[in-house]
Amino acid sequence: MNIYEPNRWLCIRLRVEVDSVGTGQRMVYKTFTVKPGQSVIHTFPSDFQARWVRFRTDKSCTSTTLLNYQPTYLAQP
Incomplete structure (x- = not known):
């Protein structure tokens, strides 16, 4: 039996956000496009x-x- 999952074959964008000094102000460090699996x-x-x-x-x-x-x-080393 196959179950339809609408997002199963779509890539996601994974965004890495960082707070350099601990103030709650985050900035985007890098974004990756990731395929399923x-x-x-x-x-x-x-x-x-x-x-x-x-x-x-x-x-x-x-x-x-x-x-x-x-x-x-x-x-x-």
């Missing part, structure tokens, strides 16, 4: 700093975001 891997620049990072989509969907933080002093 696609993974996006992004490495923030080494000087990237933010108090808050928020991920928003332009369509209702189920998604997961994973941030892997590794301080510079722990990075492998």
